[in-house]
Amino acid sequence: MEVGKLKEDLKGERAVLVGAIVQNQSEEEAIDHIEELEFLAKTAGAITEKKFLQKLQNINPKTFLGSGKIEEVKKYVLQNKIDMVIFDEELSPAQLRNIERIFEIKVLDRSNLILDIFASRAQTSHARTQVELAQYQYLLPRLTNMWTHLDKQKGGIGMRGPGERQIETDRRIIKDRISLLKKKLKEIDKQKAVQRGNRGQLVRAALVGYTNVGKSTIMNTLSKSEVFAENKLFATLDTTVRKVVIENLPFLLTDTVGFIRKLPHQLVESFKSTLDEVREADLLIHVVDVSHPNFEDHHRVVNETLAEIDKKDKPTIVVFNKIDAYKYVPQEEDDLSPKTQENYSLEELKSQWISKIDNNKCVFISAENKTNFDELKHVIYEEVKTIFQVRYPYNNFLY
CATH class of the missing domain: 3.40.50.300 (P-loop containing nucleotide triphosphate hydrolases)
Structure with a gap:
């Protein structure tokens, strides 16, 4: 099969988008934000199936949305076999963990989605280093989500300890990698500064x-x-x-x-x-x-x-x-609206x-x-x- 034909046959992941209309924000503005999120999802290769918006006085610190709206989104996800849910704000580690437990599918936030697009677009060593550093900095406080599968194992004697030790090991590895990437970027920055200086x-x-x-x-x-x-x-x-x-x-x-x-x-x-x-x-x-x-x-x-x-x-x-x-x-002559x-x-x-x-x-x-x-x-x-x-x-x- 030809490569071009293969790409045409591959279907993108099916996603639902979730946003909130918060205080001091108009519905039109919130709609524009979630439409931009749809464009981001399309750029990343996802297919948007539905968009959910909820008007909120305050963002729920546990699940972002209210309980009723969360259940509505979950019902749609299950009935339509959705692959992932994307939120139009950066989720805290606790929110991400709670929402993943509710939906039991992949959950992304706006920051994660943008980082993924940057990773796919980076062509040079410089750009790839910058994006990798940003990804690790985003990932570090969210490492616990990688080990939530341990919570589902009943009677797992000794499982909690190794799980926690593995998290600490991963955290140390990532911190070392962040330190290495920062040093690498400093060297690249010096080279770039010299290049800029040589431009006359x-x-x-x-x-x-x-x-x-x-x-x-x-x-x-x-x-x-x-x-x-x-x-x-x-x-x-x-x-x-x-x-x-x-x-x-x-x-x-x-x-x-x-x-x-x-x-x-x-x-x-x-x-x-x-x-x-x-x-x-x-x-x-x-x-x-x-x-x-x-x-x-x-x-x-x-x-x-x-x-x-x-x-x-x-x-x-x-x-x-x-x-x-x-x-x-053109506005109608009898239209008195702004x-x-x-x-x-x-x-x-x-x-x-x-x-x-x-x-x-x-x-x-x-x-x-x-x-x-x-x-x-x-x-x-x-x-x-x-x-x-x-x-x-x-x-x-x-x-």
Whole structure:
């Protein structure tokens, strides 16, 4: 059988997704979050069969959901022979253990799912080391779940002791592995720092943004290269640096890993060296998918993440991508309800954002169709030229 045919015949694991509508959160926002979880599950290869949402005053510290909802999910899981349940929050070790006992199938949380996607996407030794470190840091406090099968053995004389000793052995092995991976990353970080230092004094620009907004497509067009780009979350994990020349002005352009809400803190910690490309950039090019219903929220999440990893106030160009996919639904004249995003035309959105952001640093494009790409190149050129002029005030031969 051909490999391609074999892949088509293989079916993904069937999953149900579980989320909560908590205080100070609208139902629309919760639905958007669980739809993003569905996209994450699809990226990992799972097939979503059903989504469950429950409105909660407080998350249940034992089972995340209330008892009635847990039973409803369990009934559906049993009747439909579901393979796994995925929660849209990071579960505590106790919650994970309790929920696994109830469902008796695989249970994942959002962090675990994202880590799994990162593991499948990591191509280089650097990325694989970063992801492995994050996975072990996530796993360490949850080791007891690996030994819950001992609880089901009745009259197992001597079983509890060896079980506990095995957990301690595993914990020690993982701690040693974490220590080794941290040392390995320090060595890689030194090499990366040397590489960055050897790039000379060229201006550095970094593409940043929410995952799957089209950064790699923009990178390919500007640098005339072939960086991997795909309509899936986290298509890019390793930073890619290319030399770009616009008119007569050369600069370095970096494509970075995409951000996402509720990004596991273990990943942020282990990907510090990758994020150094953002810290050391002279110019940020913040790409936003304007066709997404919640692009404003994505814009905010990225800005908050950037503020965490880099305190410097850097010049930033905001690029609203995918204008070809933007959907405009005119509001009826007799409709007195407040306008939603889709009720604004693209021109109205442009006016709003140009008033919020410096007119010279806000561009609306389609990377796929190369619409307004000349305008984007001109804006980047002007920003890079300004930085170059400040850095080399007497070298005016380039401009």
